[in-house]
Amino acid sequence: MSTRPGQAAAGADLAQLALDFHHTHQLLDPAAQGVQNWEVRITSAGTPVGSLSAVRGLYWKSDNLRERMVDEQSFPALVAAQLLDEAGRFTYEFEEFIESASSVLVIGRLQVEEAFADPLVVAGVVAAVIDRLTDSYFAVVLPAKNACTDAGSALLAEAGTLLSAQEFSDELQIIDNALAAPEEAAQRVRSRLHSLARHGGPAAWDEDDEEDEGWDEDGEEDEELTARTAAVLRVALEELSEHLWQDVAAVGDAPLGRGEGRVLGLLPPITFHQDQQWRRQMARCFDDLAAELAETGTVRPGCTGEEMALHLGIDRAKALTRNRPRLVAETVEGLGADRRDFDWDWCSTVLFEDHDVLMLFDASLDGIEDSGNEINQSLGLANLAAADWFVPFRPGQARDPDRGFRHS
Structure with a gap:
């Protein structure tokens, strides 16, 4: 054949x-x-x-x-x-x-x-x-x-x-x-x-070939989340938000110890010594993304903190579709199915301008968040230092500074 x-x-x-x-x-x-x-x-x-x-x-x-x-x-x-x-x-x-x-x-x-x-x-x-x-x-x-x-x-x-x-x-x-x-x-x-x-078409067989034959990278429609994908991603972000707020209450300003924090412990090590206010802002990143999904059906991270939150959200959404099929079924009940549903790898590719923040997990790149770092300068990296995580990428599209926090 x-x-x-x-x-x-x-x-x-x-x-x-x-x-x-x-x-x-x-x-x-x-x-x-x-x-x-x-x-x-x-x-x-x-x-x-x-x-x-x-x-x-x-x-x-x-x-x-x-x-x-x-x-x-x-x-x-x-x-x-x-x-x-x-x-x-x-x-x-x-x-x-x-x-x-x-x-x-x-x-x-x-x-x-x-x-x-x-x-x-x-x-x-x-x-x-x-x-x-x-x-x-x-x-x-x-x-x-x-x-x-x-x-x-x-x-x-x-x-x-x-x-x-x-x-x-x-x-x-x-x-x-x-x-x-x-x-x-x-x-x-x-x-x-x-x-x-x-x-409607298979990806190239060569695992090193990242080209997706089924998509036109210039097509506007390709960047839309399906309704069921958006619903599950929102549940994942809300779950992570709840856990992070629990972390904030439990840890406060204390440095993060080994194995501590259900979500704080998932962040890069450069964040482990941040104070409670920083951690509250990080929790709000999850809340802001979930709210944007609920309002618009899609999401675009507006700062480094939101990029990290979205990466973790996609990872959790992928885990939900594998491990919590009943919860997923309840979440998407009544929403029309689409062949693009739950394509989390596609989400990781399309919903970000770059994946620079993930370099913070690489121990061999220790110090890359410093603007004076040679690699940082050669790659033109920005806003990787923990203090800069909540600085808007585009000030003209920044979220309302008076929106407050979900928890006092």
Whole structure:
């Protein structure tokens, strides 16, 4: 198959894809101890669009894993013949090929509708199956090009390549879960799928290429937050504000000790000796950004303190979408969905003029906040010293100086 990854799926609704895992275990069946058959159903908005079969071969639970997998026939039998000897032990060649696998996951049968018949989509499905059904002691076996007998196996072969599988033979390729490369490849696949789902085109495969193919950097519409993104970001900022005000009450003017402060401790070390008034102004940065989001649906940091607050807000919003799905669902209830929802990396790129403030976390750049610092001068940095964090970038657009504080 020669489809460019992401090309065939560009018109499909990838955001609605879901996987249903099905496995029936016969409690007293001795054959069920060594091999598990899993059927993974692929659905889009609840409608079946494909399926994938996976066989888990558990070496230490099998009487003879080779015989047991041969009994499954088809691709698992081919895998067993190449990876295991007659006594059911892994071959010398296989043990030399991998780090420490003690079990195998064999993925050899795929059916998928044409709209989703894309190597990138299949790689994303396979990566999810690997996450669900394996650990670091598994070797994942996929067909190589010479073992492809149909369109489904050809897609699996291309997916294996995208996931950094290595050719074991002319017919098999293997992903060694003990290595870092496959997980890094899986992360790239997920990132490209997110880009494809949100923007209608995948990001470039080269992880060093930051170009986002789906956006016109001069387009005004590209800089608008979606309603659901703005709502979750506002919740994140309000949560951080509440925690920071609690920090202010607890710490006061005292220097910040090791591990102290739910939010104060997240700031760069140059802020740890600031007084209570400085900390109150920092807390107000979160409040100002949340209020701007509520009023306008978007946000632009107006000083260094607000830049830091927004960075922390985006990080917290990303964590909420990963860890608090129920809270997020309640937050966005009634708001229209958009394929660009919750693209926090995009927010980090678009909502800032620069990321200079993040250099304050780099210990190797100690002193860079000083205007007399050589690096500071060469890069033309400004307002990085803690005393300057609340100086407006654009005085003509400064916030009302009489707006006060949320807490007295």
